[in-house]
Amino acid sequence: MSTATTLRNAPDALRRGACPSIAAPMRTGDGLLVRLRPVAPALSARDLIALADLARRHGNGLIEITARGNLQLRGLTEAGVPQLAEGLRKAGIVPQTGVAVEIPPLSGIDPSEIADAVPLAEALRATLAAAALPLAPKLAIVVDGGGVLALADMVADIRLDAVSTAGRVRWRLSIGGDRLTAKPVALLLPEEVVSGVMTLAAALAAQGPTARGRDLDAAALAATFAATPAPTLAGLTRRHPLGAHRIGDRTVLGIAPAYGQMRAERLAALAEGLSACGATAFRLAPHRTLLVCGLSDDTLISAQACADREGFWHREDAPGRTVSICAGAAGCASGAFDTRAAADTLASEAGALLDGSVAVHISGCPKGCAHPAAAALTLSGTAAGVGLVLNGRAGDTPAATLPAAGLTPAIGRLAALLRARRTEGETAKNLFDRIPPAELVSAYQGRS
Known part of the structure; x- marks a missing residue:
């Protein structure tokens, strides 16, 4: 079914209250809003330039990075949404669909992480898509493997936090909160995780399509798992993704458009400028941040100057970041x-x-x-x-x-x-x- 047909047939499309997507954009005061997160963990400068061009041609040119690290394109028309979808397809940018499964932005390239969250997140997305359970539109699952930019402060309906015990990686399953406040359910071996999450997803579906993690009874669920009781985890010192980070032998620079908003032309100019500084990849991150990968110690200063020139913050203490x-x-x-x-x-x-x-x-x-x-x-x-x-x-x-x-x-x-x-x-x-x-x-x- 085409995007245009989906828009015509979906009674909940073009409305507020659901998670806006290409299939179901949200009506706002400046037209339609589409939120997307690419399947690929990293974007190229060419990808960012393509996104900027699509935002100009089919929307009003205003692009936002959200608090959870998603992209939003604003000011689209009903005719422009399917054109945006086609433009993304031609650019090779594939948006994620289905339940939001979020992982740390440096998953798979951060040597300090306890576990790489990417394979588990992919398995969960595939299993949830196949199950097609009637889950809440804004349901969120966090798979946090740890590392420099762990998602300790990210609230989720279902959380998986990697812990290392007795030389083995296990995953703490919890519901309705961040790392510190979520209610523990079980401590699972890697091979038990997908089944464990699906048990919680089925419990949510049984309560109806508006049920969230906070609506579940953690103690009752814990009793159904033949697993090690989940420990209470200590809070982690949260590091803001803004600023320069040393990730193993890599230099990663976190930048953010002021208040999470940017004009398409500034994003395109930024991508070109940072590419000239040696940037090879860009990763979306929470707190409205874009992580720039591929820089060296010698090119970091020029990259920061490029960010300044295009109106992007690059310091953790940037005024207005909160x-x-x-x-x-x-x-x-x-x-x-x-x-x-x-x-x-x-x-x-x-x-x-x-x-x-x-x-x-x-x-x-x-x-x-x-x-x-x-x-x-x-x-x-x-x-x-x-x-x-x-x-x-x-x-x-x-x-x-x-x-x-x-x-x-x-x-x-x-x-x-x-x-x-x-x-x-x-x-x-x-x-x-x-x-x-x-x-x-x-x-x-x-x-x-």
Whole structure:
């Protein structure tokens, strides 16, 4: 069946609430949105240039890298989606389909990993596809083999974490969380893993097509496994993929478009420039990052300069790296204000405070597409202006609302309050936790 036929026949296509794909794009304020992750673990410069060209020809030229390391192309039309699919086919870029099975971005090339997650992930994808169970559209499975850029902080419905015990690799099966918070089910030998995951998938399917990992009873499931009880794992020190990494004898540079958004022409120029610096491959990574492989110590500085020139971050402490924004009024009919300008103001005024310990969300409307979860501070566009939401989501009732024209000075006042109240070495999370919400509201409204 062609992509065009699929779009016409699928009642859930062109809607929000499912995971957008080429077969079922999502309707947004700037047209249709398609999310994709290529099957190949790495992309070439030629692949990136092809993607940029397709985004320009069939969409509005805005490309995003998501928090989970997927690509999003925006502003497509119904006629443009099948043309995009054909363009991807001609370029040899094959998008993943089915249940999302996520692995560390350096799987298979990181000598510090406990196990290569690639073969297991491929086996799971094939088995799940053959089973065709009615699972939730946004169901996610993480297969974390460890390594420098492990997925310890990645929340999943089903998690597999590699552990080394008595000289053997085993996989800890758990549900509904990240490495630290997921509820353990069993500790499995490699040959037991696919069957174990399918047991959980069947349990989810039995509960209906909206069931998620958090809905399962971990203790009851653990009792059904004739396996070693799953241990509680310690949290890992999370390393942000931004910045230069030494991976064995390789140099890998993590770069990110500002706030995860880039114009197609900048991506194409970046790919050409980095290729000239010796880059041989590019890998998508969580936290809106692109990993550049093939650089040498001698070409690293020139690669960083190329990233700077094209507007990409390449330092782990880049201001704004923990700020999530949507397309805003500049790219979406639903956006009530310029989210990019607001984010730039916040990063300029309070960049040192954005240390990664809290999430900040700037949403052009209450839908909150860029960050569905709660954030310490959210600025959300409404018909009445820009609302301030504390410890909530974009759609929550704002604690205060200002006209969009007054947003820049309001951000300045908030930043000034936070700078004045912060003690030396204090994290942003602790600072937000101890400042009374009324003080933040007063600063936002200019009533201090």
